[in-house]
Amino acid sequence: MLLNDVLEKYGYDFTEYAHASINRRVNHLFQTDRFPSFAEFRYRIISDAGYALRFVEEITVNVTEMFRDPQFYYALRQQVLPVLATYPLIRIWHAGCSTGEEVYSFAILLKEAGLLHKSVIYATDINTSVLEKGRTGIFPLSQMQQYSRNYMEAGGLQDFSSYYTANYEYAKFRQDLGGKIIFSPHNLVTDGSFNEFQLIICRNVLIYFNKTLQDKVLRLFCDSLEPLGFLALGSKESLNFTSVSGQFRQLDGREKIWRKHHL
Amino acid sequence: MSMATASRVVLIGGSAGGLQAILTLLPGLSSGLNAAVIIVLHRQSSTDSVLAELLAAKTTLPVHEAEEKEPLLPGAIYIAPGDYHLLVETDHTLSLDYSEKIHFSRPSIDVTFSSAADAFGADTMAILLSGANSDGVEGLAEVHEAGGITMVQDPETAIVDFMPRHALQTVPVDHVAAADAMASFINNFAGVMAG
Numbered sequence: 253m254l255l256n257d258v259l260e261k262y263g264y265d266f267t268e269y270a271h272a273s274i275n276r277r278v279n280h281l282f283q284t285d286r287f288p289s290f291a292e293f294r295y296r297i298i299s300d301a302g303y304a305l306r307f308v309e310e311i312t313v314n315v316t317e318m319f320r321d322p323q324f325y326y327a328l329r330q331q332v333l334p335v336l337a338t339y340p341l342i343r344i345w346h347a348g349c350s351t352g353e354e355v356y357s358f359a360i361l362l363k364e365a366g367l368l369h370k371s372v373i374y375a376t377d378i379n380t381s382v383l384e385k386g387r388t389g390i391f392p393l394s395q396m397q398q399y400s401r402n403y404m405e406a407g408g409l410q411d412f413s414s415y416y417t418a419n420y421e422y423a424k425f426r427q428d429l430g431g432k433i434i435f436s437p438h439n440l441v442t443d444g445s446f447n448e449f450q451l452i453i454c455r456n457v458l459i460y461f462n463k464t465l466q467d468k469v470l471r472l473f474c475d476s477l478e479p480l481g482f483l484a485l486g487s488k489e490s491l492n493f494t495s496v497s498g499q500f501r502q503l504d505g506r507e508k509i510w511r512k513h514h515l
Numbered sequence: 516m517s518m519a520t521a522s523r524v525v526l527i528g529g530s531a532g533g534l535q536a537i538l539t540l541l542p543g544l545s546s547g548l549n550a551a552v553i554i555v556l557h558r559q560s561s562t563d564s565v566l567a568e569l570l571a572a573k574t575t576l577p578v579h580e581a582e583e584k585e586p587l588l589p590g591a592i593y594i595a596p597g598d599y600h601l602l603v604e605t606d607h608t609l610s611l612d613y614s615e616k617i618h619f620s621r622p623s624i625d626v627t628f629s630s631a632a633d634a635f636g637a638d639t640m641a642i643l644l645s646g647a648n649s650d651g652v653e654g655l656a657e658v659h660e661a662g663g664i665t666m667v668q669d670p671e672t673a674i675v676d677f678m679p680r681h682a683l684q685t686v687p688v689d690h691v692a693a694a695d696a697m698a699s700f701i702n703n704f705a706g707v708m709a710g
Contacts, residue, residue, distance in 0.1 A: 270584075270610040272602035272630040277614070313614040456613045459583050459599075466584075488583055488596060488611050 268465035322405035348457035349375040352386025376438035389425040456486035520607035521551035528624030530646025532674025536694035541573040543698025550705035551587035595622035618650035628654025637662030646678030
């Protein structure tokens with residue numbers, strides 16, 4: 253009911269999200285913002301576009317970290333980057349990038365492989381305020397110790413702290429990393445393809461969708477990949493039993509990286 | 516998909532010391548248990564595959580780490596994967612969620628208990644074991660409110676008694692039992708599949 257309002261009035265479609273998770277987040281927001289009744293909560297969303305934006309931002313999950321699942325990044329470094337290196341221009345789509353920690357992680361991989369100068373990373377999310385944060389390349393300094401450990405486990409070649417400058421409680425990542433990233437809003441549910449890519453990274457986004465929507469988004473990814481392009485998913489996501497599984501082959505090893513067939 | 520999903524669910528949540536209790540209660544579960552069993556255990560995420568093997572050695576019921584969108588089947592044991600919340604959908608499938616930690620925990624016992632109470636109502640049995648954390652107490656209350664059965668490990672027998680004591684002070688609890696007495700309560704609640 254509430255989600256239908258948001259769809260009709262604002263065009264954001266959450267109706268095909270997995271129910272249990274979205275219900276939990278909607279109820280949490282309802283309680284946090286202390287509405288006297290659900291009807292008033294609903295009315296505020298319909299009548300106040302500013303609050304509707306808050307609603308969208310709060311019910312989408314924006315938890316992320318740098319080099320999350322280090323062995324995944326290690327696999328990208330070993331198995332995917334050598335193939336990308338053969339292209340004159342490398343186009344990557346990071347869908348559902350949130351505040352950008354994983355995008356900067358991948359930019360570091362490209363930098364260390366000597367590929368960043370000929371790469372463009374399109375980093376997209378439904379939530380415009382997280383994109384704003386991503387654009388700044390500024391993350392909490394308190395996280396850096398953990399990120400540095402992840403980076404080392406992911407096969408990092410440098411001193412991790414050489415990639416940022418610390419200022420009070422923040423770490424600002426180097427300009428040359430962010431300079432190759434284009435942060436831009438894109439809604440996987442309603443928006444179409446906008447380019448052809450050699451690699452699409454979309455981690456821990458599909459888990460929030462129901463099966464129908466998962467299939468739809470996977471077809472979008474499939475159509476947006478060049479032949480022999482790569483698709484990288486979260487550690488609990490899979491192409492198995494989906495409508496595009498026949499068009500991909502999973503890379504060796506236990507990481508969730510697939511390669512599209514050649515025509 | 517609705518053909519064979521479980522009509523009852525047994526939820527087991529534990530933190531510090533919870534693993535020992537689970538290893539104690541598992542061998543007593545009936546084969547052909549007519550309920551799905553979901554285990555949410557706080558732990559380091561790196562030990563996942565080991566945990567499934569460890570538990571599988573203690574029961575004839577099939578044990579595996581829960582996968583997103585998979586249906587809950589009777590007689591099967593599902594383990595919440597490390598570093599994800601595990602939620603139960605109203606169509607009796609599972610979904611995963613990488614949102615904020617709850618009580619410093621992911622998976623959170625509260626998240627699983629609460630969503631299962633919504634999905635299974637009075638056909639839910641929730642068990643809270645040893646632990647040093649208050650995660651699970653609120654979820655236990657929601658299971659009670661939904662008409663389900665609540666059970667807590669006897670604090671005298673828990674390796675860390677904070678979690679069960681906190682639950683007993685806060686939530687109406689149907690059964691207080693030592694780990695080695697829990698299987699018979701679960702078997703009675705679930706029954707055995709026909710045939």
